[in-house]
Amino acid sequence: DAGVIQSPRHEVTEMGQEVTLRCKPISGHDYLFWYRQTMMRGLELLIYFNNNVPIDDSGMPEDRFSAKMPNASFSTLKIQPSEPRDSAVYFCASTSWGATEAFFGQGTRLTVV
Amino acid sequence: KQEVTQIPAALSVPEGENLVLNCSFTDSAIYNLQWFRQDPGKGLTSLLLIQSSQREQTSGRLNASLDKSSGRSTLYIAASQPGDSATYLCAKRRAAGNKLTFGGGTRVLVKP
Numbered sequence: 178d179a180g181v182i183q184s185p186r187h188e189v190t191e192m193g194q195e196v197t198l199r200c201k202p203i204s205g206h207d208y209l210f211w212y213r214q215t216m217m218r219g220l221e222l223l224i225y226f227n228n229n230v231p232i233d234d235s236g237m238p239e240d241r242f243s244a245k246m247p248n249a250s251f252s253t254l255k256i257q258p259s260e261p262r263d264s265a266v267y268f269c270a271s272t273s274w275g276a277t278e279a280f281f282g283q284g285t286r287l288t289v290v
Numbered sequence: 291k292q293e294v295t296q297i298p299a300a301l302s303v304p305e306g307e308n309l310v311l312n313c314s315f316t317d318s319a320i321y322n323l324q325w326f327r328q329d330p331g332k333g334l335t336s337l338l339l340i341q342s343s344q345r346e347q348t349s350g351r352l353n354a355s356l357d358k359s360s361g362r363s364t365l366y367i368a369a370s371q372p373g374d375s376a377t378y379l380c381a382k383r384r385a386a387g388n389k390l391t392f393g394g395g396t397r398v399l400v401k402p
Binding site for chain 1: 387
């Protein structure tokens with residue numbers, strides 16, 4: 178397996194634009210997590226899914242953020258409209274229920290100017 | 291209050307010295323704890339996973355211990371090398387189907 182795959186790796190956008198981040202989890206994993214990493218706040222959980230269903234979205238900053246998982250092999254995180262304070266590295270991770278490791282993608286570095 | 295804490299935030303050691311990285315957690319409910327390494331501008335690489343029923347895990351020069359009663363995990367890296375320079379993060383999972391909660395990380399510099 179190629180691991181968790183995120184795209185794009187880098188995204189630069191103007192304030193007010195819509196941004197969509199994509200993630201393909203490891204095949205067979207039934208949990209998918211979206212994290213955001215900043216210097217000030219470290220790694221924060223935004224939302225996670227189990228079997229494509231959102232379980233905990235309490236970390237989603239505000240209504241501008243939304244996430245979907247239409248099937249077991251794909252998830253998106255959308256920011257609309259984007260703001261400069263959304264600039265961060267966004268990570269996707271996947272794992273299975275039980276005593277297994279979580280694996281992270283390489284992240285998407287988002288810059289909103 | 292931070293649920294998972296890593297102190298110190300940064301550490302510098304000469305090459306060859308053993309590294310001791312600390313991770314403490316306030317919530318005693320733990321399913322497993324995972325240590326990660328992150329290089330600048332890169333993603334997180336899993337190093338070791340310790341289940342709540344285990345006391346330690348070893349992989350090469352790395353050894354991680356878990357003491358649930360005191361709410362601590364320690365990552366030991368023997369005979370450090372400049373290539374070990376990175377940020378090390380611990381993450382705790384409270385239950386089997388639960389999220390990972392991360393510490394703030396310890397940034398390590400191993401000087402040649």
